[in-house]
Each structure stands twice: as structure tokens, then as C-alpha cells.
Amino acid sequence: MRELLTILLRKSGHQVAAASSGDEALGLVAKAPPDLVITDLKMPGISGLELISRLKTLDPDRPIIVITAFSTWDSTVEAMRRGAYDYVKKPFDNEEIREAVERALRRRRILAEEVRAGRFRGDLFFRLNVIPITLPPLRAREGDIPLLAGYFVRKYAAAMGREITAIAPAAQAKLERYRWPCNVRELENVIQQAMVFCEGKVLRAEDLPAPLRQASPEMPVLGDDRSLTEILEELERQLVIAAYQKANGVKAETARLLGIKPSALYYKLEKYGIVAPGEGAD
Numbered sequence: 318m319r320e321l322l323t324i325l326l327r328k329s330g331h332q333v334a335a336a337s338s339g340d341e342a343l344g345l346v347a348k349a350p351p352d353l354v355i356t357d358l359k360m361p362g363i364s365g366l367e368l369i370s371r372l373k374t375l376d377p378d379r380p381i382i383v384i385t386a387f388s389t390w391d392s393t394v395e396a397m398r399r400g401a402y403d404y405v406k407k408p409f410d411n412e413e414i415r416e417a418v419e420r421a422l423r424r425r426r427i428l429a430e431e432v433r434a435g436r437f438r439g440d441l442f443f444r445l446n447v448i449p450i451t452l453p454p455l456r457a458r459e460g461d462i463p464l465l466a467g468y469f470v471r472k473y474a475a476a477m478g479r480e481i482t483a484i485a486p487a488a489q490a491k492l493e494r495y496r497w498p499c500n501v502r503e504l505e506n507v508i509q510q511a512m513v514f515c516e517g518k519v520l521r522a523e524d525l526p527a528p529l530r531q532a533s534p535e536m537p538v539l540g541d542d543r544s545l546t547e548i549l550e551e552l553e554r555q556l557v558i559a560a561y562q563k564a565n566g567v568k569a570e571t572a573r574l575l576g577i578k579p580s581a582l583y584y585k586l587e588k589y590g591i592v593a594p595g596e597g598a599d
Contacts, residue, residue, distance in 0.1 A: 318384070322355060325411055326418065339363035343371060350375075353421055355382045355414075358392045366395055373400040380421035384409070391468050455497040455504065462493050465501060469508040470520060476576030480518050487522040495529060502549060510556040513563060513574050526555070554589040557582075561591060 323335045334351065336342035338361040342354070354372055358365035369381055380402035385393040393404055402421050405414055455462065466484055474481045484492070488511075497503055511524040522530060557575065564570035572582040586592045 318357070322414065325414065329415055329418075331418070337361065339365065339368040342368060346372065346375065351379070352425065353380050353382070353418060355384065355418070357384045358396065366392060366399060369396055369399045369401055378425065380425055382417050382421060391471075394465070394468055455500045462497075462504070463489060465504055466492055466508055469505050470512070473509050473512050473576055477512060477574060479512060479515070481512055481515055481520055482518050484520045485522060488520055488525060491522055491525060491529065498548075503552070506549060506552040506556065509575075510552065510559065513556065513560045526552075553585070557585050557589060558591060561586070 319335050319337065323333050326333045334345045334349065336345050339356075340362045342356070345351075346354070356365050356368055360368075363371075365383065369383075372379060372381060377400070381400065383393060383396045383401045383404040384407060385396075385404050386407045397404065402424075403417050405417050455465075463484075466489070470481055470484060473479075492504070492507075507526055507529060508520075510526050511520055515521065515524045557571075560574040561568075561571045564574060568582060568586070569579060572579045575582065577585075
């Protein structure tokens with residue numbers, strides 16, 4: 318694959334330096350810093366995830382494209398969290414990789430020009446660069462929903478100390494039919510909230526938030542008239558209230574259900590007016 322990509326990108330007019338391992342790639346980057354890096358996640362020596370972290374330390378503005386397979390989806394999600402700009406699924410066609418490269422280079426060039434001209438804040442440029450803003454909306458990637466939902470179930474099962482291992486078909490169908498106006502972050506919030514109510518080892522449709530169970534597939538959980546921040550804060554508030562009620566007001570148990578530290582829970586209890594100021598840590 319490395320040789321194929323090298324030939325393809327050189328034919329497209331790009332200068333290419335190829336490496337057979339993450340360590341070799343770091344050496345090449347140190348000698349001649351590139352505008353873009355394309356990497357697999359599985360390679361000899363350091364992992365693709367470790368390579369991404371090191372590259373972002375060297376140059377947080379440099380876009381990184383990950384070549385991935387369904388079998389490494391959890392790692393792909395982690396790669397995006399670490400700052401990868403985009404991903405391309407195997408097997409890919411030549412046009413797909415060309416488009417991904419051109420998008421990444423064009424975005425880097427335009428934003429860099431805006432920063433130099435003083436029309437765009439450099440610190441915001443950094444923050445945008447580590448967020449995968451070019452992915453299609455989640456509703457356009459229905460095949461990703463089961464993978465992401467499964468990932469979040471495993472993540473919060475570990476954080477909450479639960480033995481939830483699967484999502485029931487009826488619950489999965491509701492997740493796949495929903496439009497997800499707030500994309501992946503909304504899906505993560507919904508899964509986390511559902512796991513508070515789940516009493517067995519399988520997440521059921523009845524464990525999902527009531528609005529998601531009852532609303533038509535075309536409707537968002539809280540409506541389209543709110544900003545992303547407002548929607549996510551309201552989802553979090555409902556989640557904290559639900560966990561607090563299930564724990565019968567016991568704060569240590571509430572924190573365990575939510576998979577967060579007690580100090581974080583105390584702040585949220587007071588922030589959302591669930592307890593009076595000063596009572597969060599009682």
C-alpha cells in the first residue's frame with residue numbers, strides 16, 4: 318500500500334517521502350517537515366496512535382490522514398481524538414485518497430493565510446486543527462452508528478464498572494433511524510444516559526432517553542432551535558438528574574453511575590441547580 322500511495326501522489330504532482338515504520342517517519346519529518354502525513358495505524362515499532370501524538374507535538378497544525386479498516390475502528394476514533402484530520406477506509410480508490418489529500422492541504426493553506434493576515438486567531442486555528450470538522454454528518458454515515466454506539470457502550474461500561482456488553486436490535490434500530498443533529502457528541506451523550514437506566518447486560522430500547530424513543534426519526538432530541546452547546550448542556554443536566562435520582566441522592570453512587578470524579582459531580586450538581594450552592598460536596 319505504501320508503494321501504491323507513493324506512486325499515486327507523485328503522479329498527482331506531490332513530493333513524497335515514504336517510511337516503513339513510525340520511527341523512520343519521525344526521522345524523515347525531522348529532516349524535512351512535510352505539509353501532510355498519511356499513516357496506517359498498524360506498523361512496526363511505535364503504533365500509529367503514538368506516531369500521531371508525537372507528530373502533533375512537533376507541529377499541531379500539520380494535517381494527518383489515517384488509513385483504516387473496520388477491524389481497527391476503536392483505534393480510528395482514538396486517532397481522531399488525538400488530532401488526526403481525516404480518515405480513509407480500506408479498501409479505497411485512487412480518487413478518494415486524492416480528494417482527502419487535496420482537502421487537507423487546501424484547508425491548511427487557507428487557514429495559515431488567514432492567520433498570517435490577522436483575520437483568524439492562531440489559538441483557534443490550533444483548536445480547529447485537532448477537531449475532525451470535515452467528516453460528513455452522522456446521519457449520512459449510517460454504517461458508522463453501530464460502530465460508534467458499540468465503542469461508547471464499551472467506554473462507559475468500563476468507566477461505570479458495568480457489565481453491559483451489547484445493544485439490543487430494537488435499540489440499535491432506533492439509533493440508526495434517528496437523524497443526530499448534533500452528530501457524534503449527541504450519540505455519546507445518549508448512550509451514556511441510557512446506560513444509567515440499563516439494568517441488565519444488554520442496552521434495550523426502553524433504556525434510551527424518552528424523547529428519542531417517542532420522537533419521529535426526523536426530529537432531534539431537544540429541537541433544532543437551540544445551539545449545540547445548549548442542547549448538550551440540557552442532555553447532561555437530564556443525565557445528572559437521572560443518575561442522582563437512581564442513586565437516591567447518594568453522591569458517591571451518582572458519581573460512580575456517571576463514571577466521573579466526585580469533584581466533577583459536585584460542580585455539576587450546583588451548576589444545574591440540583592442542589593443549593595455550597596451543598597454539592599456535602
